[in-house]
Structure formats: C-alpha cells, structure tokens
Amino acid sequence: MEPKPSSSAGTPIIEVTGLTKAFGRAPAKRVALRGVDLSVAPGEWVAIVGPSGCGKSTLLHLLAGLDTADSGSVRLAGEEISALSAGRRALARRHRVGLVFQAYNLVPHLTVQANVELGMRVAGTGRRATRARAQELLDLLGLSDVARALPATLSGGQQQRVAIARAAATRPDVLLADEPTGALDSEATGTVVDLLRTENAGGRTVVMVTHDYAVAATADRIVFLRDGKVTDERRPRGLTDSGGVVGVLPGPGPGATAAAGSSSGDDAEGPEPAGTGTGDVDLLGLGSW
Amino acid sequence: MLALLDRGPAHGYELKRAHDELFGDVAPPVNVGQIYVTLTRLERDGSVVHHVEANADGPDRKIYELTEVGRKALRGWLADPSELPVGKSDIVLKLVAGLITDGTIAPAVAEHRMRCIQALRTLADLRATKRPAGQSRDPGGLNEAANTDDTRATSTNTTGGTGGTGGRTDLPVGLGDLLREASVLHLQAELRWLDLVEERLSGRL
C-alpha cells in the first residue's frame, strides 16, 4: 500500500474543535457531544467507534453540515461550515461530502439505479459518465440484478449497499459513512470494505462510524468516542511481513520483535509491540501438537 | 500431525512446512524441534514408525509413516468431542486476578484490545492480498501456497528421493478464508466482551 499522510501533515480536510451538541430542553436535555476535537488529513481513513448513544451519528451529521453545533467549529477544507447559511452549507456539502446514513434514507419512488445516479444528475455529470459510474458501483456491490427495483423491495443489506453506492457515486472529497456494514453479513461486509479501500486509495478521505472492530481495523486510525468525548485514538497496523496474525502476538523471540519494528508507516502513536513471550501463543489453540 | 502423515510418509521438516502452510495466517510457525519431540512420542505409542533414508545432499533423513495404530488414533481423535471456546482464557484470568487482588487491569484490557484490533488488521490485510479487488471469492487462498509447495516438494523428491507426500497440500478452495474467518470471529467476540467489561466495571478496573 502506498504511504498515507499522517493526521499531522498538511492542512486537515476536516478540523473539528470543541464541538458540543445537546438535544431537547432542561429536564429532558440529552447531551450528545461534550467537546470533541478531531483533525482528519486529506486522504486519511478514520474509523469512529464507541457504544451506542455516545454521539457518533451526531458527530457525523455535524461533519456533513446537516445540523448545527451548540458551540465549537467544523472546518471543511479550511472553510468554517457552521458559519455558512443553510443554503451555502448544502452547496458545500453537495460539492465535497458524500454521506451514508445509518437509516439509508433512499428515495422511495426512485429505482436503485436512479438513487445511485441522483447526486451525479444534480451535479450536472454527463449522461454517459453517470450511467457508467452507477453501473460500476452496482457491479462492485453485487446490485446489478436489482438496478431497476424500488428500494422497498430490497433487503436491508441491499438497501445499505445502495446508500453506499449513492454516496460514493459523485467521488466526493470526503465520504462519511454511518455504520456502513451494520446490516451486512460477513461476505457483503468484505465487499463494502473493499469498496471503501478502493475509494480511499483513489484519494477520498473516509470517515466511518462502525461498531464492527474488524471493519474499524482496516482504517488508518481508530477514534474511540465515549459519552460525547474522544477518549483514545490508535493506529492499527498490520504485520503481514512477520508471518500472519501471529505477528501481533508476543513473538517467539527477538526475531519477531525485529520484524514488528521493521514494519513501515508512521506508527508513532501505535503501541509498542509487547515484550517477547514464551513463543507458544496461538490464537486458535491449533498448536496443540 | 497424524492427519498430515495420513497423506503419506514424510520427514520432520516436510511436516513442519505443511503445518506452516496450512496455518501460517493464523498460528505461529511450529518449531522443528517440537515436531521431532511429537514424532518420538507417537513412535513410542506405536502410531508411527520410521526408516532412515540416505540423502545425497546432506545428512541421512528419518522418514516417518503412519501405522494402523496411528490411523485408528487419528479416527478416534476426529470423533472425539472438541474443546469449547469458553472458560479461563489468559485475559479472563487476569481480569479475575485484578478484581480479587485490587490490582489494576485497565492497562491490560486496553493493551489486549489493541492487540486484538491489530490481529484483525493483519487478517484484513491478508484477505486483501489473497483476494484481488473485485473478486468476490478467494480462488486460491491456500491453493496458491499449495502450488508453490508442489514445486518445492517435487524438487525435494527428486534430490532426496523420499517419495513422501506428507509435505504436499492440495486443499479445497476457500480453506484459507475459513481459517482466517475463524480468527476474525473469535477476535470480534473478544473485543465485544472487552467493551462489556469496560462498561460494567467502569471505575473498578
């Protein structure tokens, strides 16, 4: 994989500072965000994880400019979006941001294909390019067979993939996805992760909310959100060059540690590999020879 | 080990290689020494026998093969109930120890969570490597490894003349995926449990 910029390099494409948001009034007031700071570099792939109700969807909606914060700021490519009028905000969003809603929000009376083409039509993309892009995404996500169906006739997992295709269709600078694999089995989850990987490799910044750690692990960075605050940030790194999943376990000796140390990437924030262990650690107990 | 030998006679190193090719994505390479210890024990039990074969390129080699006793032991083991993935894993023991001794285990939980996530990342990277983008099924997985192994096994056979097939792996398509998936599911379950631990015991870790 090509080297990715770290969050500290260059101008962030998303910069959030001191973001707070509450819903409702005094006795029934629910605080969703209690001062969130987050900076995302262009081309970065960030996963947001945390227990349900911790504010993940609220944060994503604020990043998309769908809602306004009580205090704090959201900058998109340097532009303060909370300062924009609703109309200008919608324009900025259409231009730069693709959003996959947790509840999909497909247009019920449009076919799957028309839903996917919607954003490109609005953006004035040519007819043939629009068709080709929609076809490509529907193929990639295994939806070609239902291109002419209405959303209501699809399974939850299919609707979810349509929502992903629709958000990715315009090749937005920033792709925001709320639980994009929430309704999917492991095969379809793999397909969606592959698509996100392709989109990210194509230069798109990806911020996704997920509670599937296997999905989160594919990102450049995992942001842990808890009770409306960022409590931790980590960079998962794979250690394929040291031989499978055992590379992340206490190794058989100094060799394994050396291999872990030699894995490339800006992993300054990552934890150090654990000290050398006994060598017989085995995830599945398959070594019971 | 018995299953590998059931495929044909082999020497220790061939068995090591076959193991590592089968489980390389999900388990550490097995130590050759460990193989010989096991073979010695199996021979004592009457499950395997060996003969020495001259090797033009190096020291003579012990070729092991399965006996009828060994074949029976293999069938018996296959029919035995398998262990359940429950109980006293290392992290469970640490949690309990921490709670009954007032020792703090929050760092251990955080560290373990990150290691699980890194293991998932490694498995995801392996999946991405072994399954070219746009392809929905792992066509080779271990079969790719099997092909390269076939070449090596052939050259071993011509130089060493072992006639052994224990090192060969021609496996059903998708087995690599299945082994990786087993690890993914176990890791996901472990991580969900760690979240639960944190949620229920917050402040007491």
Ligand SMILES: Nc1ncnc2c1ncn2[C@@H]1O[C@H](COP(=O)(O)OP(=O)(O)O)[C@@H](O)[C@H]1O
């Ligand atoms: N539109 C809303 N009206 C009232 N409360 C809301 C609304 N949206 C979110 N909340 C509350 O804000 C908190 C965070 O919600 P949300 O961002 O949806 O969490 P998550 O996506 O992490 O599950 C929750 O307590 C939720 O009940």
Ligand SMILES: [Mg+2]
């Ligand atoms: Mg949500």
